[in-house]
Amino acid sequence: ILLYTFGHFPCSPWTIPLKVTDDDTTEVHPTCDIIPLGQRVDCFPDGAASKQKCEQRGCCPLDERNAPWCFFSKQHGYTVESVEQPSPTVMNTRLKRMSSPSLFGADIEKLSFHAEMQSQNRLRFKITDAHKQRFEVPHEHVSSINNIQASTPISNILEITHKPFGLIVCRKENNKVLFDTSVVFADQYLQLSTMLEQVVQEFLNLIGRPVIPPYWSLGFQLSRWDYGSLDGVKKTVDRNRAVGLPYDIQYTDIDYMEDKKDFTYDKIKFRDLPQFADYMHEKGQKYILILDPAIATSTRVGNASYDSYERGTEKNAWVTESDGKTPLLGEVWPGETVFPDYTSPNCIDWWVDEYDRFYKEIKHDALWIDMNEDPQQGSKTSAGSEGDPTMSSSSASSVSPDANVSMQAQLHRLPPASKEPIGSNHIILYMSI
Structure with a gap:
């Protein structure tokens, strides 16, 4: 949704019928000369721009060196059809798209604009499709109006054209x-406070207070991929203890798992993992393990059932295709995977239950939740189409060793997605910062 306004206006007290202004231009061609340079919005950010292409978009081409030289006219955007104010702190407006060439296609013709003062210093406004409900990430911690009497009248601070x-x-x-x-927006909150402390207070009132991290989590931490076995991890721990290196936390990466499956551990190479936390606690140290929220669809060693996957399937815990039923398939470290849909209450129940089961089996002090953004590594898709299973080292991101951040860099071999072997130069680099 593209919404534009041109020019700055003085702010003053208003009533809805008086302050909703209308520019009744009857010109067919774009009105360009009244738009100040600082208020122009680029109409041709893509390449190969020309005067002809600019005019085909119904935009304004000017022979100037100042960018943008092709910009939106006043004939683009939406016009107000109606305005309602059901209470002093709320405004609802119906919008209709103005007749003009479409830049990207599938423009929404009718929009709803909703604005509300949620406190003395917080304004929320939101623009949505007037006729079709679309998915929105739930705001589970964001509260709506909770004290209307204390809220500032919306007419004191908001004007519309x-x-x-x-x-x-x-x-x-x-x-x-x-x-x-003069920017694109859909759902925003504005803090109108004049003092920094008040801004922080208002923000925390909106989203909730943060959890104070444990003191030990600020200490020195050690992690790497592929220690080989739990014996290899312990050798690293003992070596650092022997030289008196300040060292608070030890991690294990996904090599502790059985075939890289979440909520499992390798009962051969990491057979004593259930006791490892106690081993660390003897010297006042902590243990953190990793989980990659991409759940394998394959069975476990010996063709045993992968119960975490089966229970999640029973609860409809996965991200789905557009039909809302078919699980979206990807390919991550364990091979073909599904992805937990954390916006679903069923998924949250499943995740809490799986984690509770796993914690009772493997004691640990914290979780490293990695790759929780539905990654796709190989060629597997829900439709079974083939893709490029590799990522060359030349295309991998690089990070300066002098970067002033604390990070852990992990190098993982990309699991083969076809019968062709992957050369040693094909790697994926990912980081937790």
Whole structure:
């Protein structure tokens, strides 16, 4: 959704019928000369721009060196159809797309604009499709209006223009413009506080207080991929203890798992892992293990059932295709995988239960949750189509060793996605920062 407003306006008290302004231009061609340079929005960010292509988009081409030279006219955007104010702190507006060439296709013709003052210093505004509900990430920790009596009237700080639709947020005390819609937006919150401490307080009132991390988590930590076995991990721990190196936390990467499957451990190479946390605690140290939330669809060693996958399937815990039923398949470290849908209550119940089961089996002090963004490594897709299973080292991201951040870099061999062997130069580099 592209929404634009042109020019700055002085802020002043208003009523809805008076402050909704209308530019009743009757010109067929774009009105370009009244748009200040600082208010122009680039209409041709892609390559191969020309005057002809700019005009085909209904935009304004000007022979100037100042960018953008091809910019939106006042005939782009949306116009206001109706405005309602059901309470002093709420405004609802219906918008209709203006007739103009489409840049990307599939433009939404009718929009709903909703704005509300949620506190003395917090304004929320949201734009949605007026006729079709689309998926939105749930705001489980974000509260709505909780004290209407204490909220500032929305007319004190918000102005809208009619054609094209735009909004301006200003500070009542000095009429200073704080925000205008020369950017793309869909759902935003604005903090209108004047003091830094108040900004932090308002933000925490909105999203909730953070959890204070344990003191030991700020200490020195050690991790790598492929210690080979738990004996290899213990040798590393003992070697650092012997030289008195400050060393608070030891990790194990996915090599502790059985075939890289979550909620499992290798009962041969890491057979004593259930006691490893006690081994670390003897010297006041902590143990953290990794989980990659991509759940394998294959069975376990000896063709045994992979219960974590089976229980998740029973609970419909996976991200699905557009039909809402077929699990979305990918390929990550263990091979073909499904992905937990953490927006689903069923998935949350499944995840908590699986973690509780695993913690009772393998004691540890914290989790390293890695690759929780539905990655795709190989050629496997739900449709079974083939893709490029490799990522060459020349295309991998590099990070300067002088970067002023604390990080762990892991190098993993890409699991083969076809019968062709992958050369030693094909790797995936990922980091936890």
